[in-house]
Amino acid sequence: MSDHPLDAIFDRFISSPSIFKNHEVLRPSHIPDKLPHRDYEIQFLGKALGSALRNNRPSNIFLYGKTGTGKTIVSKYVTKYLQERANSIGKNIIVSLLNCVEIDTDYRVLARLCDLIGEPVPFTGLPTDEVFQRFKAKLDSKKQLLIVVFDELDKLHQKSGDNVLYQLTRINTDLKKAQVSLVCITNDLSFKETLDPRVRSSLSEEELVFKPYNSLQLEDILAERAKEGFHEGVLTEGVISLCAALAAQEHGDARRALDLLRVAAEIAERENESKVLQSHVRKASKQIEKDTIQEALISLPVQTKLVLWAVYVLEKSTLKVITTGDIYKVYLELCKTTGLDPITPRRANSLLNELSMLGVVNTKVVSMGRYGRTTKVSLSVSPRQTRNILCEDFYIKKVSDFNAQTLLGKD
DNA sequence: TGTCCACTGGAACGTACGGCTT
DNA sequence: AAGCCGTACGTTCCAGTGGACA
Structure with a gap:
């Protein structure tokens, strides 16, 4: 016990005092008592949602602003206290904060809301409409206000359209006891224009922009x-x-x-x-x-990793400009070596776009006149790091020393 | 000035799977 | 067990296109 190899390390933790007093406070998810420089925003949201305490349904609200400008935390801050005050006077307010990066389909939104009001539904299997009916029935079984905060709403809209939003903006006309208010958060300033006009007008009864x-x-x-x-x-x-x-x-x-x-x-x-x-x-x-x-x-699917590996391999070659055509050629070779079934150029193109969204590669659509229209691609992360991470993959390991030079020479 | 390359990217559809209702 | 449903991943089809070149 006295000469354990970890003793030196563990002893240090015990003997020297920690730098941290409270580690949790420093996480972005922590809600502090004070939010400096967001007084106006807090007041604004407080006034808008405060009418709930007077039995009025609060207006639907739209919050804009870039990442890390405090939209989410102000929403949490205000709704948390609103709930406390409502409870203290015996009012029933439920707040649901939905992160639309994870909850990005109509079904998932409704399933999450159902869970919240005590009407559990399976994560798949039911028609979306059925889930909505159940949600509506359960919600209206007693007098209560549901405030749904859609964080990063653009992600939901991008993937699944505005069906659920439309239904939720209309739901109040069908409800007898319960009420629903929506708070929509997005960092895409032009997002509102892409919404269905009917949804747009009822969603943004109030608006606020968070400055950086x-x-x-x-x-x-x-x-x-x-x-x-x-x-x-x-x-x-x-x-x-x-x-x-x-x-x-x-x-x-x-x-x-x-x-x-x-x-x-x-x-x-x-x-x-x-x-x-x-x-x-x-x-x-x-x-x-x-x-x-x-x-x-690390979490990319195999096919995406293989496409990225093709980009990496080409970046290592003497080629000045990498186009989608070259990438696909190399990709096909990689598939041969690894024994994986190749996907079509169309699909590979989509994966490349996804990689671009992630910020892993740069893409730019260019026309080369006579020689067609294509996309120029380059790695936007360090090649060494890309290699280190991708080579951990079982399939990529098999092609870790693949050289594009011979292949390109043939053409 | 028109042609035409090498794609792009939208839309509809297919397949496999887990899981529901009846 | 049959018949749906949502999700993930992929295919097929194809109209559209920017701009160098003849």
């Missing part, structure tokens, strides 16, 4: 959280402002700023330092970028 934070405002936000999150004096001079400045470069994203600060402190702790230094923040910045890419790549 500037560097100073981000500092305030970080300072506020740091008070609770860290022991006193562990953040050295300039750490907070560096986090703020780095995040402000990326359109004033508060989530990013918080992540930077938290990860920087984690790195400091791992390095057995008692204080967080600016160098830790820089390391954190690199680390976060790396993690994001890794997460995106």
Whole structure:
């Protein structure tokens, strides 16, 4: 017991005090008591939803703003307190926050809402219409207000259209006891134009745009959280402002700023330092970028990985410009070697577009006149990292030393 | 000025699967 | 057991297109 190989490491955790006082406070999901620089937004939403306490159905609300501008947290902040106050006077308000990145079909939206009001439904098997009927019946079984917050609504709309939105905006005419209000959040400013006009007008009875934070405002936000999150004096001079400045470069994203600060402190702790230094923040910045890419790549389906590998292989070749045609040629060869059934060019093209959405590759549609119209593709993440991550895959391993040169030479 | 390449990207459809209702 | 339903992944078909070249 005295000479366990982990003793040295574990002892360090026991003996030296943690940098963190409360780790949770530094997560973007935490809702603090104060939200600096969002007073107006909080008041606005509070006024809009407050009418619920007076038995009126609140207007439907549209919230715009880029990522990390506080849309989600302000919504949570306001609805949480609204629920508390409603409970204290015996009113029944249910709030459902739906993240449309995960809940991206009509069926899933309704299934989630059903779960919430105590009408569990299977995750597949029922007609969507049936789920809606059940939801409506259960909801109307007593007097209550349901506030549905659609976070990143554009993702739901993109995949499944506005069917469910239409139904939900109309539902109040059918309900006798219960009422439904909608809060829609999106970071796509032009999104509203793509909605069905009927849905659009009833969804945006009220509207609010969240402006990005500037560097100073981000500092305030970080300072506020740091008070609770860290022991006193562990953040050295300039750490907070560096986090703020780095995040402000990326359109004033508060989530990013918080992540930077938290990860920087984690790195400091791992390095057995008692204080967080600016160098830790820089390391954190690199680390976060790396993690994001890794997460995106590792979970890709095999076919997508193979298409990406084709891009990688071509990037390594002497070719100056990579087009979809070349990628497909290489892809077919990769399929031969790995023994996988190839997908069609059409499908490969879709996968390439998905990779572009993820920010893994750059794509640009170009016309080469006589020589047709195609898409120029390039890797937008480090090739070395792409290789390291993809080569963990069973199939990619088989083609890890594939050389595009011979193939291109033949043509 | 018109042609025509090498695709792009929308739409409809097919298949496999888990899981429901009757 | 039969008949649906939603989801994921893929195919087939094909009209549309930007711009270098004859």
